[in-house]
């Protein structure tokens with residue numbers, strides 16, 4: 001029996017992501033025994049008393065508080081998860097860095113690039129480890145897709161197409177939660193879903209150089225929920241309506257930098273939070289001169305691959321993820337047994353802790369968040385002035401693949 005190192009965990013915000021992060025830490029010794037850590041849930045913060053009770057009584061934190069500063073002040077907390085709404089990311093991220101706490105923060109790290117950059121500056125000053133909630137890049141089928149592209153098997157990558165279509169706000173009775181208010185969320189579906197897609201493009205194909213975009217808001221008003229209540233999944237019957245202040249849909253034309261692995265490739269990125277039918281269809285298609293591949297989150301464990309050469313038998317082959325793809329083997333012993341969304345978060349937790357412990361740096365970091373937020377800001381600026389916008393390169397090292 002090996003001895004394990006204690007890892008004191010603090011959680012800020014006990015919503016959906018707060019729960020998922022907590023379960024991910026708890027799962028680490030099961031799926032990654034070689035990490036040699038024993039997570040201890042020390043303290044969770046949320047202003048809503050019911051959520052504090054939930055953190056203590058159900059999730060298993062020893063203590064709960066209404067004030068996140070208490071989490072950051074604790075000497076027995078080694079790492080912190082920041083799962084607050086977007087408008088609090090900059091304030092809490094900066095406070096965490098200044099308190100010397102390494103943190104795993106949810107995307108999009110603030111409402112706009114200026115927020116993300118302010119967190120980046122604090123992180124650079126203090127040298128804490130960061131990880132970002134860009135969970136889709138951990139999907140084993142996509143890790144395999146990345147390998148195929150890097151090997152050159154698809155030939156020269158010419159173009160790509162990403163559509164992140166969700167229905168979480170398709171019902172106009174959906175509550176006017178913080179996600180629809182500019183001051184609290186920043187952008188709408190651009191920060192929420194396109195940020196993920198941009199990160200995938202950076203991770204698999206390389207950095208985006210320029211963007212042209214258009215947006216629309218499909219449901220301009222929604223019912224105002226009771227104070228303190230109402231997530232974007234809650235339906236409210238009747239009552240007063242308030243304005244939706246950000247976009248439900250965005251369409252972008254992008255081009256990669258010439259130093260990207262997919263040098264100069266063109267692509268379209270689209271996202272909607274109001275589709276009917278597509279539920280969480282996060283789809284990425286990549287085309288090269290010798291083949292192409294397709295992945296969709298709704299079929300997380302599958303990759304469709306077509307390799308050219310035979311003029312008759314050209315077509316897609318469906319490949320199931322298996323133990324040789326990414327971290328799949330840590331979860332299931334054989335191909336075809338499905339992994340899920342929460343498993344991607346466990347992989348994310350592993351990469352964060354590994355990096356915090358000074359081992360391999362496979363995690364996404366604050367520079368990746370800045371890179372994604374600059375693309376989103378460029379898209380929104382383009383939607384305003386109807387012009388192409390250049391994306392400024394980031395200063396720190398990211399996972400974007402260059403030649």
Ligand SMILES: NC(=O)c1ccc[n+]([C@@H]2O[C@H](COP(=O)([O-])OP(=O)(O)OC[C@H]3O[C@@H](n4cnc5c(N)ncnc54)[C@H](O)[C@@H]3O)[C@@H](O)[C@H]2O)c1
Nearest residue numbers: 013014015016017046047048083084085086106107108133
């Ligand atoms: N990576 C992903 O796939 C993914 C999925 C969903 C959400 N997210 C991100 O996670 C973040 C949280 O989203 P969610 O869906 O969990 O939200 P949520 O609405 O379920 O939870 C937010 C929580 O924050 C708490 N909160 C509000 N003010 C606070 C304060 N001052 N201090 C501490 N806590 C406070 C609320 O009480 C609530 O419990 C967002 O940034 C969102 O974009 C990421």
